[in-house]
Amino acid sequence: MVKEKKEDKETRKQKEKMLLQFESYSWNESFARVTVAAYLARLDPTVEEMEDVKTAVSEAVTNAVVHGYEDCVGKITVEAEIDEMLFTVKIHDDGCGIVDIKKAMEPLYTGKPQSERSGMGFSFMEAFMDEVKVESMPGKGTTVIMKKKIRRSLNGSNDPVNRGGTQRG
Amino acid sequence: MEQSEKNSDQVMYRTAGTSLIIILPVEVDDHNCKGIAETTEEYIRNRVVKRMIFDFSKTGFMDSAGIGVLLGRYKRMKELGGEVAVTGEDQRIERILKISGIYQIIGKV
Numbered sequence: 267m268v269k270e271k272k273e274d275k276e277t278r279k280q281k282e283k284m285l286l287q288f289e290s291y292s293w294n295e296s297f298a299r300v301t302v303a304a305y306l307a308r309l310d311p312t313v314e315e316m317e318d319v320k321t322a323v324s325e326a327v328t329n330a331v332v333h334g335y336e337d338c339v340g341k342i343t344v345e346a347e348i349d350e351m352l353f354t355v356k357i358h359d360d361g362c363g364i365v366d367i368k369k370a371m372e373p374l375y376t377g378k379p380q381s382e383r384s385g386m387g388f389s390f391m392e393a394f395m396d397e398v399k400v401e402s403m404p405g406k407g408t409t410v411i412m413k414k415k416i417r418r419s420l421n422g423s424n425d426p427v428n429r430g431g432t433q434r435g
Numbered sequence: 436m437e438q439s440e441k442n443s444d445q446v447m448y449r450t451a452g453t454s455l456i457i458i459l460p461v462e463v464d465d466h467n468c469k470g471i472a473e474t475t476e477e478y479i480r481n482r483v484v485k486r487m488i489f490d491f492s493k494t495g496f497m498d499s500a501g502i503g504v505l506l507g508r509y510k511r512m513k514e515l516g517g518e519v520a521v522t523g524e525d526q527r528i529e530r531i532l533k534i535s536g537i538y539q540i541i542g543k544v
Contacts, residue, residue, distance in 0.1 A: 292465055292466035292469070293466050295464050295465055295466050296462055296464060296466065299496075313527075317496075317527055320496065321496075321497075321498050321531070324464055324496075324498040325498055325499055328464065328465040328498065328500060331465065332465060381472075381503075382472050382503045382504055382506065382507025382508070383499075383500070383503040383507075384499045384500075384502040384503035384506055384535065385503075386499040386502055386503075386535060387498075387499050389499075390498065390499045390534070393534055
């Protein structure tokens with residue numbers, strides 16, 4: 267009986283989630299992107315797809331650390347979902363929120379012009395993911411939802427040279 | 436080996452004539468970029484710096500924080516009548532630099 271159930275589980279279409287929570291210290295920017303990359307690895311993405319997701323996650327988590335929790339330390343939640351080949355990652359903070367989302371997403375706009383920041387965070391997220399959505403209200407925190415379709419070839423990992431399953435860096 | 440692992444997340448600085456070479460870590464992000472502006476300012480105060488060269492030979496990951504540093508240092512060196520250049524970037528880093536458009540103002544060594 268139990269065995270049947272397990273087989274059911276393993277043959278059905280793959281859909282699963284993971285949840286990660288950590289404090290808004292800047293050293294966790296690398297922890298977050300490496301952990302999400304390790305989770306994404308089960309979809310057998312190309313090196314480029316892997317790097318795209320890592321960069322986008324790094325941008326969103328850095329925003330939460332630098333802008334969301336500007337003067338304090340708070341919790342950042344990363345939720346990732348695999349639905350067949352569609353990868354969704356949500357980065358949430360309970361920080362100060364964004365007053366004008368449209369303006370914040372403008373290329374080269376930075377909320378901290380005095381420090382050396384490029385203002386390209388959201389542009390990078392949009393460049394590397396298929397879809398980027400931002401939900402935020404002043405005082406209510408920010409959630410960034412990003413989606414990317416992983417385009418694995420039909421017969422699985424047939425190209426070892428261009429596969430980045432366990433790559434670090 | 437131990438030495439290089441120890442330094443993999445640290446920024447290193449070297450001078451050659453009037454050039455200041457900034458050897459970037461394995462991962463260039465907001466966390467690892469902290470202090471680059473301040474440290475390069477110290478070099479500028481203490482010696483003649485005509486050119487800042489950012490060395491990406493060790494770097495495998497970079498996000499927009501790295502672009503922020505390059506842009507900031509470019510503006511500063513422009514004020515001083517100097518220049519900024521990059522070197523040693525692999526395909527991935529080159530792709531990030533291209534997307535940012537920074538090659539329009541910063542050259543390669």
